[in-house]
Amino acid sequence: MNGCWSAAVSVGGQPDFNQLCWTAKMREESHKIEFPIKNKLGFHVRPIQRFAEMAQAFDSEVEVRVEDRKADGKSVLQLMGLRGNKGARMEVIVTGTDANQCSRVLGFLGKNSFFVEDNLQELHPERHLQRLFKIASCFESEIYIDVDGERRDAKNLDEVKELDIEPSTKVDFHVEGEDAEQARSVLQKLTKYKFYIEEKIETSR
Numbered sequence: 001m002n003g004c005w006s007a008a009v010s011v012g013g014q015p016d017f018n019q020l021c022w023t024a025k026m027r028e029e030s031h032k033i034e035f036p037i038k039n040k041l042g043f044h045v046r047p048i049q050r051f052a053e054m055a056q057a058f059d060s061e062v063e064v065r066v067e068d069r070k071a072d073g074k075s076v077l078q079l080m081g082l083r084g085n086k087g088a089r090m091e092v093i094v095t096g097t098d099a100n101q102c103s104r105v106l107g108f109l110g111k112n113s114f115f116v117e118d119n120l121q122e123l124h125p126e127r128h129l130q131r132l133f134k135i136a137s138c139f140e141s142e143i144y145i146d147v148d149g150e151r152r153d154a155k156n157l158d159e160v161k162e163l164d165i166e167p168s169t170k171v172d173f174h175v176e177g178e179d180a181e182q183a184r185s186v187l188q189k190l191t192k193y194k195f196y197i198e199e200k201i202e203t204s205r
Helices: 002-006 017-026 048-054 076-080 099-111 127-136 157-162 180-192
Strands: 029-036 061-068 069-071 088-094 140-145 152-155 172-176
Touching: 002 099, 029 061, 029 099, 048 076, 048 099, 048 180, 069 076, 088 099, 099 127, 099 180, 127 180, 152 157
Parallel strands: none
Antiparallel strands: 029 088, 061 069, 061 088, 140 152, 140 172
């Protein structure tokens, strides 16, 4: 709020609050993304949990719509009520100061079946590295990944591949920039759950 206060036009030694509010609104953005639900069992349990976990890392408001139903994208309970079946189109509207980064992360998640893996034989063996690279690239901050004393640029896939990273590898992140907090939160969730790599097919989702 300090930045908005200093940007306000002073009138008689006092800030002009109309200008103050206008400045604050200029910092907010709104982004909309759409994609079909590809998961065999639709938008249930795992997809919902992963979507909400990622959305909660951001300050922006997230609204999700499926047909004529809508829900808070950070609420697992509300998302359950969407009853999103396979083939239905999902619309995600993100509004806030980090809406750009949030929409990019959630868009990548949704367009990749929320990282729910239905056929392991058809999946790329280095998909965990691709997920790391793609998600890191959603942020403006400089992001480096540290493994056993070696540091590489997380936004450079070739450099990431130089590290011996398995889904269970312990990694640390060095993040600097305006959206560092959000980037660190999302990346920590990604590695906490072993990049959402599944070793066997789950029958209940």
